[in-house]
Amino acid sequence: MHISDQEIMSRLKTLNERDRAFQSLVGKYQERLYWHIRKIVLNHDDSDDVLQNTFLKVWKNIDNFREESSLFTWLYRIATNEALTYLNQAKRKTATSMNEVSEYLQQNLEADEYFDGDDIQMKLQKAILTLPEKQRLVFNMRYFDEMPYQEMSEILDTSVGALKASYHHAAKKVEDYLNNIE
Amino acid sequence: MHTQENSPRKLSELRKENPFRVPGNYFEDFQARMQLRIEQDIQQEVRKPVRVIELIKPALSLAASFAAVFMIVYLPIRSIQNRQVAIEATASEVIADTEDYTFLLESMDENTFFALYSNGDTEVIPADESITEYLAANYSDYDIFMETQK
Known part of the structure; x- marks a missing residue:
């Protein structure tokens, strides 16, 4: 209901x-x-x-x-x-x-029995872990949840412009990571 | 499944899917578990003994506030007052010395006074003005007249 x-x-x-x-x-x-x-x-x-x-x-x-x-x-x-x-x-x-927190999260991810992703998905998650905390939040909310910037702005108390810039940088870093890891 | 050779290089080439999963019936059971957790929390709140520190915390805060105000306001004022008192004390010491001196002079009879006065190594002859002032202050015109008639 x-x-x-x-x-x-x-x-x-x-x-x-x-x-x-x-x-x-x-x-x-x-x-x-x-x-x-x-x-x-x-x-x-x-x-x-x-x-x-x-x-x-x-x-x-x-x-x-x-x-x-x-x-x-x-x-x-x-x-x-x-x-x-x-x-x-x-x-x-x-x-x-913070670097060690990323390591902690990476260990968490690798040890998680409820992770079903393939190799590419694992790489993507590891790439996301290289991002600073705020960029990681923004990337996840935008890329996976496809949340409108306005809603993200209200939740994170950040301007839409700053969020767009943050997502742009985050996406670039993730792509660079994926390209350089091989 | 992607391999190293055909790994996508752009995010747009990636399959956007949720790689995570949850244990079976996780969401179905979550509401009941959450309800239980809240009940436990409420019971803990009820059972939680009130510690002495929690009881006296407001009083301590108040005392701390007073202490802070005391330190900020009273101490500087007191230090200023102490300075004033020191100045007044110096002044009153001077006054007290003068008063003592006057008291000694007043309680002294004329003979002793003159004996002390003339006891110095060099004899000091008082000036005419001093004698006139002394007589004016201590004797009336009638007394002076009567003394001169003797």
Whole structure:
């Protein structure tokens, strides 16, 4: 059953309907948020943790959501922040520089039993891992999710122009990596 | 499957597909697991004992604020006041010395005064003005007249 964001929000604000409305919200957004998170942290188990953390944060902050942005934007922002926080925590535990986080992610990717891609897909993922954090986010959201720049702009709080430039540089770097790796 | 030989060199030549998958029934079960996680979280919040530090945190914050205000406002004012007090103390010491000197002079009878006055190595003869001032301050015209009649 399709339920609009507005309806979910109004029911979330009503205490006796909150539980059911939250179930609806999880049902509606779990897959989209999962794939968004998975492309950032790569490993399924980590993605599952981050997705749970994301919805837990949403649950705890329902009353603080002022509806200045859309529900979709708010959820994506939380998911992005949670994923990046997760990576930073992993960085503090295992590494000291961003380069080592890339290595950590690469290990995550290679060890992930739920990666079904072929050799080319693996190379593409490794190429994406060479990008700086923000460019990686932009590339994934644009290339895989084909998200409109305007939505990306609201989620990442960055101008459309800057996002377009960022994607352009990211795509160039990925292609260079693919050409030079052989 | 692509090989090294026919590897695409441009993103547009790549098959855009999701290389990741999830365990079976992951999304079907997720809602129930999420519900369980929230319930556990709520129970933990309820069970979580309130630590003493959490209770006294507001009071500590308030005390810290007062201490900060004290350091910022009171100490500089106090240091300025101390300087003023030091200046006043120096002035009052001078005044006290003068007062003591005056008190000694007043409590001294004339004979002692003159004895002390004339006790120096060199005899100092007071100026006429000094004698006139002294007499004017301490004796009335009548006293002076009566003294001169003796």
